[in-house]
Amino acid sequence: MSALPDPPGTDHDALVGTLLQLVRSEPTSTRASLTERSGMGRTIVTQRVNELIETGLLAETGRGKSTGGRAPREVRFRREAACVVGVEVGASSIDVALTDLAGRPLGCHEQSWDVARGPDATLDQIDVIIDRLRTAHQPRAVPLVGIGVGLPGPVEFATGTPVAPPIMPGWDGYPVRDHLAARHGVGVWVDNDVNVMALGELRAGTAVGVRDFLYVKVGTGIGAGLVSDGRLHRGTGGCAGDIGHIAVVGGAPQPCRCGKRGCLEALAGGAALARDALACAENGSSPYLSARLGDDRPALMASDVAAGARSGDHTCADLLKQAGEQIGRTLAGLINFFNPSLVVIGGGVALSGDLLLASIRHSVYALSLPLATRTLRVEMSALSSQAGMVGAAFTAIDELLAPRQLPGWTHRLCRDPLPQAATA
Ligand SMILES: [Zn+2]
Missing domain, CATH: 3.30.420.40 (ATPase, nucleotide binding domain)
Structure with missing residues (x-):
């Protein structure tokens, strides 16, 4: 990371967050287009973009269109550098997706399940599904970095625990986040199902x-x-x-x-x-x-x-x-x-x-x-029946990409240049 202090009035994390949002929303950007879209100074934007390239979250792809003189280098979000899992628990189903950092499913599993069977049996089943999806669909050298979960009842987001859920007997106060974090060794975020669906629509559905x-x-x-x-x-x-x-x-x-x-x-x-x-x-x-x-x-x-x-x-x-x-x-x-x-x-x-x-x-x-x-x-x-699991994946992705979280996990990102097909 750069040791240079930011100019007065520029918050480092706020600008990194803004730049990440901008690069995630376009297939490619240039430092000039990011300067224009962020409304920040060119030097500071260039510094932050270079930092994000160093972490492995962004990559330079080639040269964009010239507007006179040398064509600018393009950068893109390296969505293939890590995987996350999105889990949607319904009253009568479990849907799980393994996705890249842009929430695009690499593999999915949907099955019937009665949530009233309680947290122990349900989380055991989720563990089995996650393991199977990872074995079948997680590219080698690409790490799993987070899990997002949607539950069909009220959830205290800060602790990842259900609070008096009416249709989930035995789940009240159960440490869902801590169970999954201990089992899979990654950050876990738990929210109620409707919130994760709303987030899914915002990031990849009708509400983009x-x-x-x-x-x-x-x-x-x-x-x-x-x-x-x-x-x-x-x-x-x-x-x-x-x-x-x-x-x-x-x-x-x-x-x-x-x-x-x-x-x-x-x-x-x-x-x-x-x-x-x-x-x-x-x-x-x-x-x-x-x-x-x-x-x-x-x-x-x-x-x-x-x-x-x-x-x-x-x-x-x-x-x-x-x-x-x-x-x-x-x-x-x-x-x-x-x-x-x-x-x-x-x-x-x-x-x-x-x-x-x-x-x-x-x-x-x-x-x-x-x-x-x-x-x-x-x-x-637009996401239809996938809204829950894709939204749950974004619950994890949005938290992971919060600037304060980046130092805790980006060292694990896969640095391999991937085949063209994987970045198309
Ligand atoms: Zn009522």
């Missing part, structure tokens, strides 16, 4: 380049991740965005899984749709759902409602429309408050068809303030 947006997951439950001014907003206790438990007018009489009544989730989440589907099957109002129900199939799922709607069953379509309307109604209030330019809708229930999205959109545009919706987009998740 968007400063203020909401990611809304409609799965068994409903939750949201907030990105404000380009950063994930976790809140004081880490539960920002827990919108499933906002009370709604005319809420369901049944208690929510949080123990309260009237929550949005108890009215419009996947579990609520499954409950209402069973009632419609039993009272005969939906021929499709009645036919799905049988001795060998005593319960229905939200996906049955989506399939019914696609097949033309009016009751199924109405159930989805009503759920979308309730979600949109709650979102309209949040949009008036937060003024995002984008709402990304994801999660298993949302991804199962367009009807829910259409209904959410209709309700949002009808009920939000005109100024808040003037430039507002409501879009489906």
Whole structure:
């Protein structure tokens, strides 16, 4: 690292962070383009770029276009210099991706798993999956440098422990981060699933380049991740965005899984749709759902409602429309408050068809303030079912690339020049 002091008003870490963000967002840059985009002085930018080349995070690739005189040297982010693992634990699944430092999957594994089996069995299974993925897909000489994890419940980010998660019996206070760090010998960051999905959309999905947006997951439950001014907003206790438990007018009489009544989730989440589907099957109002129900199939799922709607069953379509309307109604209030330019809708229930999205959109545009919706987009998740594991990988990558973290791990980066195909 350079021994020269930075000029007054220039924070070393802030500039390194800015430069890393800039080089990650473009295939190649030049020192001149980075000077222009960062708004900092040419000398200091050149010094910091040279430092980052020394660490192995950046590489010079060749010469760019000349604007008169000698063509400038181009630099790029060496995403192939290390690997990270992203783990998404769902209520009924484990998805794991081994990725490069740009969050691009080198190998993935997805399987069914009941999170209620508890932390010991679940983390053992995750260890096995990580070992298998590394054996099959981790390039030789390229180190694993971090693991990111998304869990389906509230997580204290600073310690990597779940806090009173409603659907994860036995996980309350379990040291998830410490278990994985001890087992794999790398830095580990744990967050709730919706936050990691929001981060995935910000870095590699629908929200790339968007400063203020909401990611809304409609799965068994409903939750949201907030990105404000380009950063994930976790809140004081880490539960920002827990919108499933906002009370709604005319809420369901049944208690929510949080123990309260009237929550949005108890009215419009996947579990609520499954409950209402069973009632419609039993009272005969939906021929499709009645036919799905049988001795060998005593319960229905939200996906049955989506399939019914696609097949033309009016009751199924109405159930989805009503759920979308309730979600949109709650979102309209949040949009008036937060003024995002984008709402990304994801999660298993949302991804199962367009009807829910259409209904959410209709309700949002009808009920939000005109100024808040003037430039507002409501879009489906581009990362789809990969949002969790890719987002979890970015949870680790973003932390690793924080300038204060760099000295702790960049000495491990692979320095080998890799074949052209690997850097394309
Ligand atoms: Zn609730």
